[in-house]
Amino acid sequence: MLNDVRPIDLPTPQTLARELSARLDGFQDIAWTAGTGSTNGDLLARARQDSGTWLLGTHQQQAGRGRAGRPWQNRAGATLMFSCAYPVRMPAHRLPALSPLAGLIAGEALRSLIGNPDPLRVKWPNDLQWHDGKLAGILVESTRNLAVPDAYTVIVGIGINLSDAETLSQALGRSIADWATVTQHSNGLAVSVADIVCAVATAWRQAISQLETDGFAPFCHRFSAVDALAGRDVNIIDRGTVLFSGCARGLDEHGRLMVQTTRDLVPVSVGEISIRPRTAEQTP
Known part of the structure; x- marks a missing residue:
């Protein structure tokens, strides 16, 4: 990472919540906190009692979870983290497709914000990579509405590295990327945190609605365009x-x-x- 590249700044939780509420359509509740245990966990607990389309973000997670339930924490300000809840009606056998769908759609949304999108790809099922460095991780979970057949609330959470790629790469012994690196290749485009959240959250909502009716087949050719594993x-x-x-x-x-x-x-x-x-x- 070049020394003169400044990481993207996180607005205050209150400022970010207000801007997202003004810009995002189709969400019944939008909130952003200074810290919480897990945004996915918080929305899952709420979804077990109620149903709705919600967004919850945080500047810091103390009990975040990665794939296979691995514990995950972050340094405040270094990661953009939020989760969305979407009520869905679909047969249970279609739920596993939500994981690669979430990765595909988030990848497409981020690619739309930058001037040189090709190095941003998706490693199945849903890791976002810049070249071969992990830029973002996604966790998809669901809870069933027992009162309605085939009714679920799907929780999709994402953590995007804003900075610290060099430090994380050394600590983890593998390549990590961050948004500060990506912006070096954005042809001067100014992308805010709110731009990222709005693009991803809206795209997820639209794609999950299409998955309900059409299944994953229409997304296969789109995944092939961003597939980090194809032929490897x-x-x-x-x-x-x-x-x-x-x-x-x-x-x-x-x-x-x-x-x-x-x-x-x-x-x-x-x-x-x-x-x-x-x-x-x-x-x-």
Whole structure:
């Protein structure tokens, strides 16, 4: 990261909540806090008692969760974090597609804000990457409305690194990206925190509505345009164990990652994906 690049500034929670309330349509409640345990957790607890389209953001999480329930915390001001709740009506078998859908739509929304979007891609199911550095993580959860058939509230939460990429890369031993790096390639476009939140939250709402009626199939070609894994050799990992390896071949109509092994084309719906570096013999 260049020394003269300034990270994007977070407005005060009150200022941000007011601006979002003025700009966002279709949300019944919008709030932003200085700190909370987990925005996903807060909305899940509320959704178990009520139903609505809500947005909750925070400057700091003390009990955030990543994939597989891993604990996750942040430095105040270094990460843009918010969650949205969307009531949906769909069969249970369609719910897993929400995870890659959330990644695709957030990736498209962020790409629309910058002048050079190509390096911003989606690693299945929903990690956003700038080149091969992780820029953002997404967590999708749901709770069922037992009084109505096929009725759920879906909670989609995102954490976008605004700064600290160099420090995090060194601490974690892997490549991390941040929005300060992305803005170096935005052709001078001024993008505010509110711009990011509005773009992502609105796009999620529209896409989830389409998923309700049409399923994931219409999104497959869109995912292929931002797919960070397409054509790459990968390991499929569950609880630290490599289940199998192969070459990523895009997504099917259910949002599952298709992996070509030496024997079969295998659909993957759960697990972690690691990219296998090519050996000299594999390099064309």
